[in-house]
Amino acid sequence: MNIIIVGCGKIGTTLLANLVAEGHDVTVIDNNPAVITEITNIYDVMAVCGNGADSEALEEAGVADTELVISATGSDELNMLSCFLAKRMGAQHTVARIRNPEYNERSINFMRKQLDISLAMNPELLAAHALYNILKLPSAAKIETFSMRNFEMIELRLKPDSLLDGMRIIDMRAKFKANFLICAVQRDEEAYIPDGNFVLKSGDKIGLTASPAEITKLLKELSILQKQARNIMILGGSRTAFYLAKKLGNAGISVTVIEKERAICEALSEALPKAVIINGDGAQQELLLEEGLHSIDAFVALTGIDEENILVSSFAQSHNVPKVIAKVNRDELIPLAEHWGLDCIVSPKKLIADILVQYARALENSAGSSMETLYKLMDDKVEALEFRVKDDFERLGIPFKQLETKPNTLVAGIMRDRKTIIPSGDDMLLAGDRVIVLAANQRINTLSDILKKG
Template identity: 30%
Template structure:
């Protein structure tokens, strides 16, 4: 597929890397010379220096051949204008990144297509939604929803003393009565393993489990953990992410926001009257202590500075705050965060790339996600009558060895599939696949 990406910032660059791996043909437009050079060095793509909303530059990038235009600059006016030009030129799919919350409000006067974009992506809202899921499932390192929330993927780190350790997975299933869940991946020593029945879990493993949402509390108890009841949260950083989280949780949880900018603090206090807003330096331990950080059930570091977020989160961990979540955007930092004891980490760049890629992939893909440090994709397919996957039971299908079917949604029933399970048309199928097997998995859904 020919994809034109506008903007070679952190999000555009990561999107280009992901789509190049998936063998799409990438062309990129970037205004700044240093970012053009970086993209040219790191991507297998045509990179053009110029303004992404200038028609002449878009023509130079062969706009007429593009099947998707993804406008990912940090200027929403440029993104929306580029999308509108692309749509007028006949591009089938246009995706625009925005920052103004009004554009994604249900009651906004203009629909996305009237703005020129088929899909509007709001990175800060995507990130806030991920943080809210982690607050509501407080023992997890990651939470991803499939089948409109009827299937959930949990990431959980196993501590020493967990009852699940050093027992073959097949024996664990028997011990707990074949529960409605499946361990689909193990992250161990920065390597991603797709487990088999005889594999055993070890201390420090980060396991990824696909589970019926109603069964999650019981599964958490099996791991030896307990969900913390969260009633008080401190958020470091009053930007859009912090404000979205406070808006979503403010009616059920007591929230304090620590913001270093005096003017923004006043604006937040006016916009969120139920939230306590503190003007001060969030890295000042004395300030945090004065404002009661030790009494918090959760601490969220969501400033625009990765180093501040990491340091503040480690301080919160040292103070035994039960739940900590950090925003970390530098991709090179992400594999290191578990090794320094960070609880849960979200990346605005990766969440945005996941959201964009979901729309670029084939129509039968309804959810597509990747997780920092995990060499695999989590994909939800919708099976159709002519697909190869529906022709015979799973045990008779040559399924790639680097992939696993985690769950099937058949009507309103979630099924943990076995060898004799046969996928039916309209079933929603959640698959974990390592990158090298993705193309072979997609062929089964064609």
């Protein structure tokens, strides 16, 4: 598929890396020649130097034969304009990054319709959603909710004293009588889809699926259940922090926001009447302690500087704050932060990349595919996809133990008549089911892709 990406900042570059890896033909437009040189040296893409809202640049990038145009520059208005132009010049779908909170949902929807923009993405809002989900269930490092909402996948990192250390997965089922499935394991740099004989070790990151009730039960048995955070401190008054504080406030959770800039503090206090806004430098340990670092349930570092987020988070962790989350945008810093013991890291640009990869895949097989959602887990090494089983699927009604599937793929969950089934060998796929499929180190486009060929 031909894709044009306008603007190669953090988000644009992450998008293009993901989309190129997906096998799409990507052309980028950026007005900085140095960025263009850098990008073409690293990625197999074509680059056009120019303004994304300039019809000549768009034409040079071949907009007429493009299926998808993504405008991800720092300016909302430029993004909307270049999407509008691209659409008029023949692009089939357009995605604009629109993130200014002053454009509220109603006006964004209006503009989207008027300008014929297929999707408006707001990285900060998405990051806030993801953070909110984590704070609801603080035991997990990451949590994914699939479309039916009664099926969740959580990522856990096994602590050194974990009950699961050295345990085989088969034995685990016998010990904890919960209905769950360990569907992915990341150890060192490698990701696996484990079978029953797989032995877990402390330090592993595991992906676990079950219904929400079962997850709570299991976490209780593992004695790592933390209750939902009631008292949260947010460092930095960024847009993400604003969206998050608003969501938390609406849910009745008390929020403290620490921000350096007086003007931002004033704006925040105006917009968030319930929250406590502190004007001060969050990097000062004295200030954090004074504001009650010891009494909070969760600490979220959301400043624009990755290093500051990592350092202050680590300080909070050393003061035994139950849940610490750091926003880290630069890929190369994430492993470093994990090395420091921060297990919960949110990267807004990765969230966006996941959504657009999914969007592109859906466009690509819009003809026959039944793929509904796609998530990337375990540092993007594992994909979780949601499919609806159609009546022409060739292996309907065959129990899993007789179904030959490819290695490193797994059906992790089935939703049938509003009930969640964690599949065992005797379960089978029926038409109309929604299934969650996991695949490590490979690409799945349709449900039939998990079957062994021949």
